[in-house]
Amino acid sequence: MEAMKLDIKKRLFMLMLLGSLLSFLFLGSSLFYGLYGVWDSFNAKKEEVTVVVTDYNRDFAKEQTQETMDRSVELKSETVSFxxxxxxxxxxxxxxxxxxxxxxxxxxxxxxxxxxxxxxxxxxxxxxxxxxxxxxxxxxxxxxxxxxxxxxxxxxxxxxxxxxxxxxxxxxxxxxxxxxxxxxxxxxxxxxxxxxxxxxxxxxxxxxxxxxxxxxxxxxxxxxxxxxxxxxxxxxxxxxxxxxxxxxxxxxxxKNLFIQEEEGKVHESFIINKKGVILLSTVQKSFFPPNKVLKRMRQRFTGYEKVFVDNEEYFLSYAPIDNTDWCMGTLVSKEEVMKDAVTAQHRMVEQMNIFYTSFARIILLMGGLTIVISLVLFSLILYCSAKIATRVSKPVYALMAGADEIAKGNFQYKIQIHTGDELEQLAENFNKMTDALNHYTQEIAYRAKEKSRVEAELSAATNIQISLLPSPLPPRDEFSLAAAMYTAKEVGGDFYDYYLIDENYLAVTIGDVSDKGVPAALFMAGVKTVIKNNILSAMKKGVTLEAALYYANNQIIDANKENYFVSVFTGILNIETGEFTYVNCGHNPPALMDGETISYLPSFKTNAVLGVKANWKNTENKIHLKQNSFLFLYTDGVTGALNGNQEFFAKERMEHVLREMGTETAPEEIIKGMNEAVISHIKGTGENVEQSDDITMLVLNYKGCEDMDSEKEIVIPAKVEELPKIVSFITEISRATDCSERSINQLMLVVEEIFVNIAEYAYKDKEAVAIIKGKLYGKPPEIELKFIDEGVPYNPLEKDDPDIDAALEDREIGGLGIYLVKKKVDNISYERQGKKNILTIRKKMI
Amino acid sequence: MEDISISIEEKNGWSVLFLQGRLDRVNAEDVGSKAEETMATAAKMAADLSGLEYISSAGIRVLLRLAKKSKADGKEFVICGADGFVKEILEDSNMDMLVTMINSVEQLP
The missing domain is CATH 3.30.450.20 (PAS domain)
Structure with a gap:
């Protein structure tokens, strides 16, 4: 608490103060700015207005004077004339x-x-x-x-x-x-x-x-x-x-000729005769009109001029006098003319000054008032901010005090806040938490006692798990094999197994029990033994692998008191031929790496994990492993590995690692490399993430026998007439075997039906070719034929079988070919690759 | 018709079609038309397959057509002497359930 620079109350206080002050400053400064603006522009205008008014007054006075003088001189001349x-x-x-x-x-x-x-x-x-x-x-x-x-x-x-x-x-x-x-x-x-x-x-x-x-x-x-x-x-x-x-x-x-001067108006007049001689004059000073004006007067013009008398400016207005050859002139000094204007100007300035003074007073008053109000408001803001800050922070302090109490270990303490807002909610949650803490501390004490017992149990389980793993096989030329299990902290249910059934057959198994811990590990041990026993006895009796798994499943169920289930992949490799028979009971399909190509071993959808359903038949598949192909068996621990970002390692990364290492890498190295990749994925996010599941892998590299036959191929026009050539082609391949006439006839039927099917339907009357690839494997010899055409996509296996039980009149003529094919081959599969239909059949030539 | 020979002989009121060699998709049409010609004039007809080594679905279709025609015409039709692979395929196609099959032409009534 001492480390806090400002406590919450002060912060709140500062925040409110700052907010209020900012808005206040904003308003106040605009007000002041406005006042200053008015004052400033008023000052500037004041001079201007005075000058304008004065000028106007002067001009007006001059105009007025001229008018008055013009009238006056006319009047006078009329009077004189009269x-x-x-x-x-x-x-x-x-x-x-x-x-x-x-x-x-x-x-x-x-x-x-x-x-x-x-x-x-x-x-x-x-x-x-x-x-x-x-x-x-x-x-x-x-x-x-x-x-x-x-x-x-x-x-x-x-x-x-x-x-x-x-x-x-x-x-x-x-x-x-x-x-x-x-x-x-x-x-x-x-x-x-x-x-x-x-x-x-x-x-x-x-x-x-x-x-x-x-x-x-x-x-x-x-x-x-x-x-x-x-x-x-x-x-x-x-x-x-x-x-x-x-x-x-x-x-x-x-004097009689001039009318009496108007009161207050000092107009001085004079009359000149035709000769330009001044007849009469009231002008006191020595005045004589300038020649220019005199000339005009003598020419009987009416006019208005500015003249100088004793260096003083005067205005002169003149007009001829009727009935005489005289001319009347009236003089008025500029001083006189401007007297009114000057008076008006003085009055104006005086008024302006009065206005200015009172305006200044108002501005000052407003400024003062603003300051006073500001001070009052400021004090109010200070007071309110402090008040509100105290009010808001008080429950927070109460919470702090409560938290301190709890930190000291007093879980009985209850925080009392009744503000009716989120803080009250928080206090309630706090109280709930202390209750929970109270409860958990008691629980932890109990658990601690349990822990040491469980740890001992776990290490026992790990021991069981590891002791059950098989020892390495003696090296063979035809294949190499490696397997590893990297256990997680918690004991998993993973296992793998491999063993030679006899000189020519190798069995591999990988599996994953649904639970962890000692009972699961014991269950796993049982499963492993049951499967091995069944496979061994099945091979002895000449029973299929799927039958062995069928029995094994039933035995596992009998012993499964804990309702576990187990996913298992198991397969038997014919070392001589490369034939690999396998049953996948709900396990991750193993990857098959052949050169750059990675595929996954197909399985039947109806296959299910073991230990759940009695009398359940899991069907087996067969493939031929090519020379130098790799089988990669793995458990969830590989693809399901999670990093800190909740990203799975996933198949894509797994395939990437496999391709990187390629088929030249030894199985041991592949396993190591894959494990490193998985671990670096898990730790890759830099957080303290632990491996959560066992990582179990088994790699089988089939190298094959030296005497394995190579593939034969025929490319032939897709026409029925070409059938005899295909018969020769097949005869040539099968010549290498000493199989029965019946098998050859069966094979011939298969080839004819499939080829005729392509010739009649694939290209719809277009001329094109079909490719047939043939290959013999091992002993007893088995033939694999691939029929490839680039016709319309067509999977003959999807076609329904004909109803051969129909009465004669209802019996359909066609549709029998593929039905017979299916009966006569050991394996048939269809795939569409790009534009190609590829139908593959395998048949044992006995 | 390289791989097959066809001959017809009358025996106790039966017209017997004797096939020898391989009956496949290439020669099935010729065999079919020949057999149906024979069927048209025959009162009772038998197909002697004892000399046949190989048959495909095209051959089964020929026999099936003959069987259907005989049934439609109310004529008797019997297959004799099918053996080995040929018998296997006839059975696979359930022909033995549709047509009377006897072991030898000698057994014809």
Whole structure:
């Protein structure tokens, strides 16, 4: 327990903690990442938004300003135009009135107005002023009358009101009727003032010349009047019967032409005339439009430009003034224009900052909240993990404590767990186990006593088994033989036996009793003796091998109290002829190795193991062992050997080993080699696997006699007509024997029937051949014939025998041939090899 | 017909078919047709096999056909003198149960 690095509780705890933390970290980090992302992108956008809004504000302000200025300049120019028009109308009206007076003097009374020569006249009253030139010429009565007549205009002059500074009518004759509109107290009418009353001659003024040269009312440039104030005059001529009688006009303050400035809006305006001279201007600074703009203004365009005044940026909007050849311009400084935009921008930034601050606060709050929640959750996870780990591990500790108790040998200990899950199940199983252990320890104590007795018994059995094996035979030229039994730990029931019955007959036996242990070994010993006795006595009496086995079986059953059974293969070799007669009673068919070919000795299916069924007939077979062929007899221990992977050694491996060693290897070596192969198969998987069954083998190598005949062969067309040739062939073979006429006739019948059968049926009218191979063996001579054809597959032995007991009328004509053949041969067998039908018969030639 | 000779003689109202040599698959058809010719005209028929050394199933078939025909025609048919190998094969084929067999042609009634 001390060796444990982390106990189960801590592991569980760590596992749960780790799982929770991982998912928690995953959720938390994504939340934090999200928050950070929002914060980051907000920071980035903040500047951007401010710039965009500011730009937009500026542009918007500029646009707004242009629109406003365009409207303003238009409005102003319209206003000025209206004013100008009104002034012109006034002047026209005055001109009409005066002309009317001069043209129709009979309609007017004479009127005497104060004379400037009287000195220091007050304002608000029209008066007459005489030019120095006229004064020196002297005023004629006609002129005096004309002056008094024209003085009627004084009323209309007054009616024009206070709008103008002065109203005047200047005659070409050198007198002037003048009206100062100012009614201020102490005001002295201009021309009555000392400096002008005797010196002023209207005809010498600029405006007079302007007036003479125009038929319509015309404006002068702005000029400084004799009183020193800026004024602009509008003048036109008036007429009598003879044409132009003089020039009359009004002076007005340039300010009157401009509408009052709107409150708060600082639009500075100016008017230029056709000549490009600034007539009026509210611009404080020394400003003059650039030439390019001036040109356009003089060409009466409407427009909007950016200009510089004292290195300050201004926007200039301009438009022509109707009814005049003037142009109006309005200036506004960029600073002014941008004032709103800047204000808006400041407000925007301020709002943004407020939003930013509150947003930051929210983000911080959320972050803080997340941390707090995380900490709470983390503590919760810690608590729960510890709790659950304790709960789950508690029964495990109980189990551990229980296991410790049991390890100490306390099988009475009972583990108490009631979790209702697999652990409770485990605890129950544990308790069952201790019960079982308790039971087994008692049992083992009992068994230990038994063991020593059994071991002694087993070694006795092994001794019996080994002592029963035969001693080696004296060597012979015709055959060599070897046998071995490799016993497993447990005593098996295998046995083998061999003995010479006489000089010419060798008996071999191999067998396997169904059980192991001493009684089985004793039973085996009995079986071996019984079989040997029966074979020996059968040979003496001239009885068949199968009869010997029949009796042996019955004797074994009589002695079989334990209900064993035994598989036995036993055979007798005619050393001279190679004939091998055998009976297989339920044993593994021995392998026959002839050159490279390995086959297994055929047996009858009805044959059965010995010791089971009384009066049971096991049938014998006969084969001829060829020269230098090997018989390999073996028990289950060979093919049934299991390795750690539960793989059998099996026939395939056995055949492989036999082929590897070949027919040149001595029987002893074959047995050794096979045993090594089997053992290496068993141990091959590297695990500690023990041989579980006896390995028992017997190898017989038949070398044959020197005088054995070789084979004869005839190849002949498969036609009935060829029969005589076959008769000759058979006669030739059988000539070597001194057998009876009857045997020869029987053989002839056999050959004829089989050959006719091939000729008539095998090839179905096709031309083909049949092969017959013939061979004689030993003494008494025996002939073996093989009939080979390549016709349709046909096994004549499968054909039913004809019903020879039928009444004459029912008796079938055919089918007799093969029936007779079977009666006349000692052995007949059929096999199909590839395309070949091979029918083999053997017959003793006596 | 190298290996067999056939002769027919009348004896006490019996037509006697005398076969000598080997009766096998090669000559069985000729022997059969000859025998059946004789049977057609005969009132009673006997086959004397005392001179026959060898017979195969083809020969048994010839005798079996004659026996069937005689039974169908209501004629008497007797096999005489079968011996040795020939007798063995006739017995193996159970012919002795179907046809009257006598030891010698002399024993014919």
């Amino acid at each position: 004013e100008v028009n009104a002034i012109k109308e006034d002047v026209k009206y005055l001109s009409n009135e005066v002309s009317e007076i001069l043209k129709s003097p009979q309609n007017y009374e004479l009127k005497k107005l104060p004379n400037a020569a009287d000195g220091n006249l007050p304002g608000g009253i029209p008066y007459v002023q005489i030019s120095p030139e006229l004064k020196s010429q002297g005023i004629t009565p006609e002129l005096e009358k004309e002056i008094q007549l024209v003085s009627n205009i004084g009323e209309q002059m007054q009616s024009l009101g206070l709008y103008y500074v002065n109203v005047f009518v200047a005659s070409k004759n050198g007198y002037t009727i003048y009206y100062d509109t100012s009614e201020e107290k102490g005001y002295v009418a201009i021309l009555s003032r000392e400096e002008w009353r005797d010196t002023y001659d209207a005809r010498k003024r600029g405006w007079y010349t302007d007036g003479i040269n125009s038929q319509e009312p015309v404006f002068s440039d702005v000029y400084t009047s004799i009183t020193g104030i800026k004024i602009i005059s509008c003048v036109m001529p008036y007429y009598d019967q003879n044409g132009i009688a003089g020039v009359l006009g009004v002076d007005c303050s340039p």
